[in-house]
Amino acid sequence: MGNDCVRKGFVVRKTRNLFEEIPKEIPEEIFETLVETGELKMERIISLGQVTPTGKWLKQEQDEWVILLKGGAKLLFEAENQVIEFAPGDCLHIPADCRHRVEWTDPVQKTVWLALHYSDKPKM
Numbered sequence: 019m020g021n022d023c024v025r026k027g028f029v030v031r032k033t034r035n036l037f038e039e040i041p042k043e044i045p046e047e048i049f050e051t052l053v054e055t056g057e058l059k060m061e062r063i064i065s066l067g068q069v070t071p072t073g074k075w076l077k078q079e080q081d082e083w084v085i086l087l088k089g090g091a092k093l094l095f096e097a098e099n100q101v102i103e104f105a106p107g108d109c110l111h112i113p114a115d116c117r118h119r120v121e122w123t124d125p126v127q128k129t130v131w132l133a134l135h136y137s138d139k140p141k142m
Contacts, residue, residue: 036062036087040128044068058136065091067125075117080135085109089129092122114138 041048044066053060059080070076075096086104093110094101096117102110112118114137123129 036130036132040064040130044128058134060132060134063131063133065089065120065123065129065131068123069121070119075119077115077117078112078135079114080137081114082112083109083134083136084112085132087130087132089127090122090124091120091129091131094119094121 041064044064047068048062048064050062050064051059052062086106086108088106090106091104092101093104096119101121104110
């Protein structure tokens with residue numbers, strides 16, 4: 019049988035807490051890649067009052083799934099002209115090429131997101 023983790027060269031390391039190692043000052047939004055492969059990328063995003071600049075829209079080539087872990091935020095989607103408010107635990111799938119923007123993040127409490135970017139295109 020053996021240990022699959024050892025055979026694949028995996029070494030167990032110390033766990034990491036997503037709410038630790040957050041700077042006291044956040045002059046601009048922080049994007050930190052946690053895991054990345056050829057098909058997906060998971061990142062921790064930390065905000066403190068940052069928003070998407072006026073007139074700018076975000077649009078990714080990959081699908082994105084986000085969950086708000088701490089703080090608060092509001093996203094605006096161009097197609098629906100609808101603001102969606104996020105509280106801790108709220109999650110949402112954002113399809114590729116869906117234009118959206120961050121309208122508000124909590125200016126008092128740091129907002130922590132977990133975002134998973136992935137492609138739903140079939141493998142060749």
